[in-house]
Amino acid sequence: MGTDFDNGITDLNLEDIARLSGVSRSTVSRVVNHHPNVSEITRRKVLEIIERYNFKPHPAARALASQRANIIGILIPHIVSDLFTDPFFSILLQGITTAANSVNYSPILWLTSANVDESAFYDQVFNDRLADGMIVASATVNASFIKRLDQRGKPYIIIGRPFTAYEQSSYVDSENEQGARMMVEHLIKQGRRRIGMITGRSGLTSSHDRLQGYISALQHADIPIDMRLITPAGDYSDASGYTGMKLLLHHRIDAVFAANDVMAASAMRAIKEAGLRIPEDIAIGGFDDMGISRTTEPQLTTVQQPITQLGDYAVRGLIDLLEGRVEPPYQQMLPVKLIVRQST
Amino acid sequence: MGTDFDNGITDLNLEDIARLSGVSRSTVSRVVNHHPNVSEITRRKVLEIIERYNFKPHPAARALASQRANIIGILIPHIVSDLFTDPFFSILLQGITTAANSVNYSPILWLTSANVDESAFYDQVFNDRLADGMIVASATVNASFIKRLDQRGKPYIIIGRPFTAYEQSSYVDSENEQGARMMVEHLIKQGRRRIGMITGRSGLTSSHDRLQGYISALQHADIPIDMRLITPAGDYSDASGYTGMKLLLHHRIDAVFAANDVMAASAMRAIKEAGLRIPEDIAIGGFDDMGISRTTEPQLTTVQQPITQLGDYAVRGLIDLLEGRVEPPYQQMLPVKLIVRQST
């Protein structure tokens, strides 16, 4: 069969390795798959040959025979612009791919694109036969989406608790509500009373939950909710943070909680432009704890969300489902942490 | 074999479809693969069954038999932080996946990660047997990297011309030098003479070429190069644009060219903070034409780089290599375009 280059890849197969090490194809297979019933001597002998020739089993053959491709699909059905302004997805992607690689799975990627027919795209995704299971990295999933997911018959995990049918579906999410409450309680403890909120994109449970946390913290402190202090049109983008803050500045607030760091940073710009000091005149808190929160002036108090771990748990959960170790729904809420810096 | 749900996926195989439509396995295979030698009547009959049962061929079986998996690897060996601050990679990723999907290829993703052993990661990537070819989305490739790429024996395309061995390797890149020259010539035409430059990350041909374009435009206009007007430590990041601009402000410049939009935007902040007007006191130009260039105040004059098309060409080129339609090296330089807005 194949020839070997020094250190290059070879196209030997199991049979070749078997012949070279004087055992049968089955035994080599057992060695490769860490099957227990192989004598130590044989194992070593075979491993030596495998290493010498840098043999790797052919993934397609393996997938065909075992009906498992060791491939997970990553679906990011997000509108393009979000992907660019919010590093959340990049970090998440990184977490997912790293976790997948560490357990010998390959991630295949599906991204929606502006100039491609959406329904054709989803047909493609849902008819895919390559991936054993999939991770949906968006919380904008509705009931019909989940239905298609279920109907597909393969395991899946959603990153971000969906609004609908969340009792039955598998997801991994951060404790958004609790994080928001911690932040607002912290602001209250600093003596702030007129606390505004710049909300996230509507239609996402993360936005909903963070708003909920804000409300519940105020209620617990017996501070009445003033609807004018809650911006209606935030969407996690830089621009919406800036304009949201401009609006809030009309209501002489003494603190503001932005639903993510990106908006907090642009809100800080608006505050400074208005000639106010942070945190003396207005304290500000964000959410996510991404790189940006350490580069603002002053550094931003925020809620740390374990984005990488979100990917990690999603991958591990998916594989547990795939290998039948757990039954769906697989649901995980990951803890968040208040990071106090100079902006509050 | 399998049962069919309405609209769901089925696990029928070629043989089943053959039986259901009264032909042989081979004929169904020919229909699926658009082989010409099938009579129109047979083709229609088979297609009807295929559609009724929503049959899709099993990718692993196909890959095993044909020795082509229809999978391309995307390698982004970039340091983490770049991925987040610069939307370039997100857009590129989007372009690549969209192009791949449109020709029925699945993209698998490799991202480096901070807390993972780098050499183990590369071993994994270079030993991968799944992908038919790969796209390397980073210009920080050195000679030994290209050597491994070549030694792997599978087609590859680098996004961004590499410094070393670029005569032999396949790449797709934008006309960075020409774009930079166009920008600086434009500034000169506007009457600017003391033009500063905020450079990109060193070690990338894109930074090198944009700087080259800046220099050549000045030379053609007989404006002497003043090294003090070239920031040494730019790296395409928001922070480096800001600090770079602060430095340039000591040299009473009347224009500045930033090697990307991200840095241009933060440089604009620095200019405003210094109490200067854009473009009256200082004109500023960027590079990339990403979303950000339209949200700055004033809107940013920039060089439009066809990022999505970069991905597109890379995919098409790779597949041409894969299918033997062209011989390596495949090299494409894509045109750029000056977009004049209010900042100059």
Add this chain to the structure above:
DNA sequence: AACAAGTTTGGGAGCGCTCCCACAATATTT
């Protein structure tokens, strides 16, 4: 009508694995 050339179709072999079953070798018990 007979033949050549082209078109359409079917079946076999094979891609490189996994997984099962049968058998061989060894260890444990009586």
Add this chain to the structure above:
DNA sequence: AAATATTGTGGGAGCGCTCCCAAACTTGTT
């Protein structure tokens, strides 16, 4: 020492395709 349990090994069948070759059917030509 023989019988039994345990561990280790080999080979066959099969996963669902592609691709080649041969057979069957068309069509065109003399």
